Amino acid sequence: MTDKQMKQRGLSRRRMLIGSGLALGGIVAFTSGCSLIPPIPNSAASTDKDAASWVRLRPDGRFEFLNPRQEMGQQVATGLRQVVAEELGVPPEAIDILQPNTNQIPPARRTAGSDSIRLWALPLAKASAALHVDLGRRAAKRLGVAAGDLRATEKGFSSTAGKTITYKELAAIEPGVISAREIQAARPKSLRPGTAKRWVGKSPPPDEHRNIVTGKTLYARDVRLKNLAYGHVFHPPVPDAKLRKVSGGKAASLPGYVALVVEKADALLGTGAFVGVVAETPFDLEAIIEAVSVTWSHPKPIQQKDIDKMIDVDLALKGSGMEHTLVSGDVRDKGKWDVDARFDFPFAAHAPMEPRAATALVADGRATIWTGTQDAFFVRMFVARVLDLPEAKVEVRCQRSGGGFGGRALIYVEPEAARLAAKTGRPVKVQWSRAEEFRNSFSRPPTTQRVRARLTKDSRIADWSHAIVSGPILYPSAIPSWVHPVIDLLSDKGVSRSAASPYQAERTYTGFSDIRLPIHTGPWRSLGAASNVFAIEMAVSALARRAGKDPLAFRLANMAPEQKRLARTLKRVAAMAKWDETRPPVRSQSGHGIACGIYKGAYISYVADVRIGGSGQARVERVYCAADCGLVINPDLVRAQIEGCIVWGIGMTLSEEFSIEDGTPAPENFDTYNLPRITEIPSMSIEMVGAGENEPTGMGETGMVAIGAAIASAIVEATGKPVQRLPIRAA
Amino acid sequence: MKLTINGKPYDVAPKHRDVRLLPYLRDHLGMTGTKFGCGVAQCGACTVHVDGLAKRACQLVVGELAGASVTTIEGLADTHAKGELHPVQQAWLDERVAQCGYCQPGQIMSAAALLGENRRPDDAEIRKFMKGNLCRCGTYDRIVKAVKNAAQKGASR
Numbered sequence: 001m002t003d004k005q006m007k008q009r010g011l012s013r014r015r016m017l018i019g020s021g022l023a024l025g026g027i028v029a030f031t032s033g034c035s036l037i038p039p040i041p042n043s044a045a046s047t048d049k050d051a052a053s054w055v056r057l058r059p060d061g062r063f064e065f066l067n068p069r070q071e072m073g074q075q076v077a078t079g080l081r082q083v084v085a086e087e088l089g090v091p092p093e094a095i096d097i098l099q100p101n102t103n104q105i106p107p108a109r110r111t112a113g114s115d116s117i118r119l120w121a122l123p124l125a126k127a128s129a130a131l132h133v134d135l136g137r138r139a140a141k142r143l144g145v146a147a148g149d150l151r152a153t154e155k156g157f158s159s160t161a162g163k164t165i166t167y168k169e170l171a172a173i174e175p176g177v178i179s180a181r182e183i184q185a186a187r188p189k190s191l192r193p194g195t196a197k198r199w200v201g202k203s204p205p206p207d208e209h210r211n212i213v214t215g216k217t218l219y220a221r222d223v224r225l226k227n228l229a230y231g232h233v234f235h236p237p238v239p240d241a242k243l244r245k246v247s248g249g250k251a252a253s254l255p256g257y258v259a260l261v262v263e264k265a266d267a268l269l270g271t272g273a274f275v276g277v278v279a280e281t282p283f284d285l286e287a288i289i290e291a292v293s294v295t296w297s298h299p300k301p302i303q304q305k306d307i308d309k310m311i312d313v314d315l316a317l318k319g320s321g322m323e324h325t326l327v328s329g330d331v332r333d334k335g336k337w338d339v340d341a342r343f344d345f346p347f348a349a350h351a352p353m354e355p356r357a358a359t360a361l362v363a364d365g366r367a368t369i370w371t372g373t374q375d376a377f378f379v380r381m382f383v384a385r386v387l388d389l390p391e392a393k394v395e396v397r398c399q400r401s402g403g404g405f406g407g408r409a410l411i412y413v414e415p416e417a418a419r420l421a422a423k424t425g426r427p428v429k430v431q432w433s434r435a436e437e438f439r440n441s442f443s444r445p446p447t448t449q450r451v452r453a454r455l456t457k458d459s460r461i462a463d464w465s466h467a468i469v470s471g472p473i474l475y476p477s478a479i480p481s482w483v484h485p486v487i488d489l490l491s492d493k494g495v496s497r498s499a500a501s502p503y504q505a506e507r508t509y510t511g512f513s514d515i516r517l518p519i520h521t522g523p524w525r526s527l528g529a530a531s532n533v534f535a536i537e538m539a540v541s542a543l544a545r546r547a548g549k550d551p552l553a554f555r556l557a558n559m560a561p562e563q564k565r566l567a568r569t570l571k572r573v574a575a576m577a578k579w580d581e582t583r584p585p586v587r588s589q590s591g592h593g594i595a596c597g598i599y600k601g602a603y604i605s606y607v608a609d610v611r612i613g614g615s616g617q618a619r620v621e622r623v624y625c626a627a628d629c630g631l632v633i634n635p636d637l638v639r640a641q642i643e644g645c646i647v648w649g650i651g652m653t654l655s656e657e658f659s660i661e662d663g664t665p666a667p668e669n670f671d672t673y674n675l676p677r678i679t680e681i682p683s684m685s686i687e688m689v690g691a692g693e694n695e696p697t698g699m700g701e702t703g704m705v706a707i708g709a710a711i712a713s714a715i716v717e718a719t720g721k722p723v724q725r726l727p728i729r730a731a
Numbered sequence: 732m733k734l735t736i737n738g739k740p741y742d743v744a745p746k747h748r749d750v751r752l753l754p755y756l757r758d759h760l761g762m763t764g765t766k767f768g769c770g771v772a773q774c775g776a777c778t779v780h781v782d783g784l785a786k787r788a789c790q791l792v793v794g795e796l797a798g799a800s801v802t803t804i805e806g807l808a809d810t811h812a813k814g815e816l817h818p819v820q821q822a823w824l825d826e827r828v829a830q831c832g833y834c835q836p837g838q839i840m841s842a843a844a845l846l847g848e849n850r851r852p853d854d855a856e857i858r859k860f861m862k863g864n865l866c867r868c869g870t871y872d873r874i875v876k877a878v879k880n881a882a883q884k885g886a887s888r
Contacts, residue, residue, distance in 0.1 A: 073831030073868045205827060212832035213820040215764020215804035219833060222763035230758070282758045283750050353768050353776055353833040353867050402766070402833030403867045434769045636827055640870070644830060647869025670773035670865060679858045681871040 354402020
């Protein structure tokens, strides 16, 4: 039975599989680690033992930090280096940053989910502290003094009697080795809230900036090797198309022709048939691409209206309801709702400024891949499987990425370059065009949501019901289809991220369905959180209006008592924006909106001022933000992330969307996918709240929650019209 | 056919006269500071100066640049004073503009061209001139500040 037939008969695939008994066997295959399973990204957090290889004293007396996180604009190496500096008591400039290859450090999980500070700073701090203890012990021995008589300096150690030894001298004597036991015993001070710090909490300049402004930074597209050839891959028109025919035509006789490579589909890996060409230069490549003809066959391609139906929350609610429950409460379905609102969010693209590219060299049973990725070890695993090599024989060299935003968490271009390199014996670079980036990678899935709520007589929330239907995020469609029956049993926590309401209601229900789509979707900055919090906050503002209350006062009155940190950011942003004093009357063509949200242990509140222009298009004039991500390691980098999220919020709310035409994303370039431009940027006031009081969390995505609802609430106030779908077009 | 790039003369081979300046710089000459973002003059990542004016290298055909003087991000500093950064580059460091940094060579080339035409652009003039340069990380607020910073320090091309 096809999915469609099941849908028509109102059966959920999950229930079918449980009933048929297939599911359990599937789970065993999925988790047993046997070699037949497809490559699955490493999801384990790094350990203290792993951290031992991240920091070292080099023989030349300088410290080196091997950054286990990928660089894509968040500049995490700069912040993490401050942690190392704090523990070692040396200035950050005394520590060199190295972006390690996959054979230089133990496997580390993908760089995603705003986790790099939250989960990596502590093991790094412990390893650095352990290294410092070890160096002190050896310095004491060398100087013949008791460890207690030793004082650390920026250059090394000195004894109370005035004897000194530098790190350079120490390094010359013996290499420093730190054991996992020492790391476990370490008592790092750099992340402890509420203590004075020397380097943590400051904003030293990001380490790569000088190379960036002089054009010296090498991104994946900039990698050049001797004897480099240039490859192109013919992508299928839709993800599940079958290869029918390949004709090289006169390609082989054209100047610069190197090879035409055709490989069969691999169902186990989930890769389709592969057709690629290689040429001596990118100039030769164009004519060779033209000469080759590739024919595919596929069933009738899906259209946007089909997808709209698949993810229609109201159809789902009328049918079997939501597949998963996040918050279970006995909400009273009978009776009139005070708010009954639907919110629709379209497909959205990552659109990093660097379209993906990779260079591969495969020779003597070894492969080397140069790429910019969020998941270097997944690339290693995937390429090893594609080339049938042991993982130890594949090395991934990590270049700085020209933007990530979740878009480089999955694998596309690296195996393409690897296949072409393996077949030609030449180093081959594959660089995607902007059209390939839009149409052949993956995107934020669309979601539709319905929030229903009812007030008590004294303007509290009696019932709160939030239903979410979305395409998949953490279990993306790019996973091989034979694994789908298994992952369909799991609930996609990317879809439900930040969907639990921070407000107190007498009865709360939050449920969601993750619907597989025949379009590649996956993680996009903040996963489902930006949409989920948008729906929550718009509904709360609507409830406040219904109750005749100020939206700030209503929020504070209804916030769950444990959400003190969120409430504090709200109060702070209201004070920054002088919330009570400046609110204009409704429908004056200008409005103010307030909203707040939580993302993985970080809290944020926004006020947005919006004016409706002559064309009817809203313009965001000013944004105020108060945020709390616990201990702040580098305030300027945190601020930069919030600035970026404000711009993303403007895009998401006012311009970004695409639809599916004939089974593929419609846009090919920036003329049909509208990113915010410099003319649309408001002035921004950003403050951190409670920065020293709690453990550090993350800020790469937190800014995405609530900015959309602050802008949209301001538009509702300015126009008097409700908002039902994003982006909000000219009124 | 001759072309000057960053003050150095280049002899363009006949087979390269029909190619675009962007891949010529990046893939043939190995000058990768100028970036590919869209290929259709929608993003500004490939902005260079041709005889002092900001142009999109993805749209220029090498053969049509005979006798022209091209400046790329690699050569920008030398147009100002040897051994120092161009004031626009320095302002980019001062304001800590870059996140991923991929669009920034193009942003800097646009900003330097703007200040070559208009020594003291106001906020609206900066935004209007820089509108063709996309930044997905969202560094726009800092870009405006950096252009003002450079203008105050008297940047000229």
